[in-house]
Amino acid sequence: MKSRSSYPLKENQAHGILASRLSCSLVLGFALVIPGTGASIAQCPTPSFGPPTIFPAGDGPQALAVGDFDEDGTPDLAEANENSFDVYIFLGGFNLVPVPFPTGEVDPSGGLAVGDFNGDGHLDLVVSGGFFHPLVLLLGDGRGSFGPPTGVGGMSGISVAAGDFNSDGTDDLAVATSDSVSILLGPSLTGGTFPAGGRAFTRNSIAVGDFNGDGDLDVVVTNPGSDFAGNTVLVLLGEGTGGLSDAASFTVGANPASLVVGKFNADNVLDLAVLNQDASSVSILLGDGNGGFVPHATLPGGVEWIAAGDFNCDGNLDLADTVSVSLGDGTGGFCPFTPIDVQVNSHSVAVADFNRDGKPDLAFAGEGGDNVEILLNTCTAPKSGFKVLRDLINGLPDTALKAVGLRSAMLSVLADTETANASGETDEAVRKLQNLRRHFDGCPPAADTNDWIIDCEAQVRFRTLLDGLIASLGG
Numbered sequence: 143m144k145s146r147s148s149y150p151l152k153e154n155q156a157h158g159i160l161a162s163r164l165s166c167s168l169v170l171g172f173a174l175v176i177p178g179t180g181a182s183i184a185q186c187p188t189p190s191f192g193p194p195t196i197f198p199a200g201d202g203p204q205a206l207a208v209g210d211f212d213e214d215g216t217p218d219l220a221e222a223n224e225n226s227f228d229v230y231i232f233l234g235g236f237n238l239v240p241v242p243f244p245t246g247e248v249d250p251s252g253g254l255a256v257g258d259f260n261g262d263g264h265l266d267l268v269v270s271g272g273f274f275h276p277l278v279l280l281l282g283d284g285r286g287s288f289g290p291p292t293g294v295g296g297m298s299g300i301s302v303a304a305g306d307f308n309s310d311g312t313d314d315l316a317v318a319t320s321d322s323v324s325i326l327l328g329p330s331l332t333g334g335t336f337p338a339g340g341r342a343f344t345r346n347s348i349a350v351g352d353f354n355g356d357g358d359l360d361v362v363v364t365n366p367g368s369d370f371a372g373n374t375v376l377v378l379l380g381e382g383t384g385g386l387s388d389a390a391s392f393t394v395g396a397n398p399a400s401l402v403v404g405k406f407n408a409d410n411v412l413d414l415a416v417l418n419q420d421a422s423s424v425s426i427l428l429g430d431g432n433g434g435f436v437p438h439a440t441l442p443g444g445v446e447w448i449a450a451g452d453f454n455c456d457g458n459l460d461l462a463d464t465v466s467v468s469l470g471d472g473t474g475g476f477c478p479f480t481p482i483d484v485q486v487n488s489h490s491v492a493v494a495d496f497n498r499d500g501k502p503d504l505a506f507a508g509e510g511g512d513n514v515e516i517l518l519n520t521c522t523a524p525k526s527g528f529k530v531l532r533d534l535i536n537g538l539p540d541t542a543l544k545a546v547g548l549r550s551a552m553l554s555v556l557a558d559t560e561t562a563n564a565s566g567e568t569d570e571a572v573r574k575l576q577n578l579r580r581h582f583d584g585c586p587p588a589a590d591t592n593d594w595i596i597d598c599e600a601q602v603r604f605r606t607l608l609d610g611l612i613a614s615l616g617g
Contacts, residue, residue, distance in 0.1 A: 186477035189453050189460075189467040191504070191517040194483050199514045200242060201226035203507035205346075206492035206514075207254035209265045210234070212286035217494035220267055221507050221514055222250035229254070229269060233286050234496065236516065246291040248275040253346060257304030257313030259328050268315055270300045277302065277317070294326070305350040305359045308384045318348045318363045325361075327384045346400040346447055346490070351412045354433035358382035362414065364398035365391070375401065375416055379433050392435045395421030404450040404459045407474045408537035410597055415461055417444040424448060424461065428474050441468060443479035451493040451502035455521040457534075457603035462504055464488035486515045527614075528560045531607055542597035552578070552594065563615065572617035579608055 200223030211218045216234025223230065227249060228242040252270030259266045264284035269291070270277050277294035294315075301318040308314065312328040347364035354360065358380040366372040373396050378386040395418025406413040411429040418425060424444040427435035445463040453460045458472035465488065466479040486508020496503045501519035508515060535552050543549060555578050563571035581594040582605045595601040 186469060186480075187454060189469065189480055189482060190520045190522075191482055192520050194485050195236070195516045195518075196485065197232065197236060197240065197514045197516070199223065199240070199507065199512050200228055200230050201512055202251075202509055203512060203514065204251055204489055204509070205254045206490045206505055206507050207256045207267070208492050208494040208505075209256040209267075211265055211282055211284075211288075213264070213284050216498055217496055218286065219492065219494070219496075219505055219514070220254055220256065222252075222254055222269060223512075224249050224251040229267060229280065229288075230514075231286060231288070232514065234498075236496070240514075241286070243280055243288045244291065245269050245271070245278055245280075248278045248291065252300030253302050253348075255302040255304045255315060257315070259304070259313050259315065261312040261328060268294065268302050268304070270302050270317075272300050301346065301348040301363070303348045303350050303361075307359050307380055307382075309358070309382060314384065316348055316350060316361050320368075323348070323361055323363060323378055323386060323389075325384050325386065347398065349401055349403045351403040352380075353377060353412055353429055353435075354379055355411070355431055356382075360433065361386060362401065362403070364394075364401055364416065366397045366399065366419075370397045370420065372396075373398065373418070373421075375414065375427075375435075377433060377435070390434070392427060393437065394418055394425035394427070395423045395440065397421070398425075400446065400448045402448045402450045402461070405599060406459055406470055406472075408472060408534060410539045410542050410600055413438075413474065415448055415450065417446070417448040417463065419446075424463075424468070424476075426474055426476065438474045439476065441476050441479070443468070446488070447490045449491045449493045449504075451504075452606075453502060453504075453519060453521060455501060455519075455606065457606040462491050462493065464491050464506060482517060484515060484517070486511060486513045488515070527611065528556055531556055531604070531611065534604055534607060538595070538597075538600055542595055542600045544594050544596045548594045568615055572612060572615050575608065575612050575615070576617060579605070579612065582608065 202225035219232040230240040248271035255268040278291040280288040315326040376389040397420035399419040400417040414427040426439040487510040488506035
């Protein structure tokens, strides 16, 4: 059985979640500042979602998590209920009555982590029960069912996140306790127990990602302090063997309560969005590629939980909280939060393509009425121009390309196409773009030697914009 590693933080430093260039307004220090495009708030579109669909949940819905638990290719939803002491599993399509799986004596008031913790190829769940209950493991069978709850070494904790911290192909668990971050290594999960220790303090505030580009997973946690007056997040860089570096601190707003990792500008480096509960704001920190983060913007608003997805089909990541959406402009700027039709008293939000139409949808867990709400995304890709594609190509790092010379090749094709279109040869322009499109035909790109962009996220963004341009020319 693999051992546990625990990395002390400074006093009060644990509180740990985990995830076309539209011109939107960027908010810095609560003053509206327009990015270099000269955009205004009026240019921020309204997010588009279908009518809400409400499903009955358990007693006291709290956290949500997404995974393909029955392995049919459609995202499923796990929802934890603090009063009925169970987790509901909503299988994709939501046509079946959700199935509850008991968590024993554990009140699942904290977070959920999804991963293959015992190495059998099926997704499992770790359920956190807050300060007074230990973590429990529910082993998945790959058919949408889970086994009985088993303790995770008697460890308590609210904030949990899954990731492979020692690159052995099996998921491990990161847990933020009252004074440390623990890494619990798999795959030795016989009996469903981890080597563990410490206690978690809050929820929704630990996440993982490769922040310095070395191929090893790192950890970030919020740090509101024991009195909830703190204003930092802490980054602990992974060593590739399950170890973590000393924590580095980065300033955000008062009482950071939730965070999400994503690429919010075009440099292909992971960034952070942090919801600050007492400041009623969201801090945007741009990654520097070396494990550090630079304060970039402060967005007024943000309620309880923050998540990310491309909600208006423009190829840029946007933000969602439990009541609204903020659209991103692809440079780290965001539109003001716009209310959406959330009818449940939501405590959490999850993002997934629940109806498999290629668009990220939203799920909310609501206490009071004890319901789960689904909002299906109805956005359409905006028409994009040649300049948008040129800007994206020029902004790609060399590591996103299969070969450095392909940047010039793509720009040359765009220049020839733009010339043909300006000369009235629209059919020829469309033909050239469709030929270019063949070099961006799916993810993961590493499986296809024909792909010119080998970073999957960058390829999806480019392909979305290219498809929009082809459509705008009648192709």
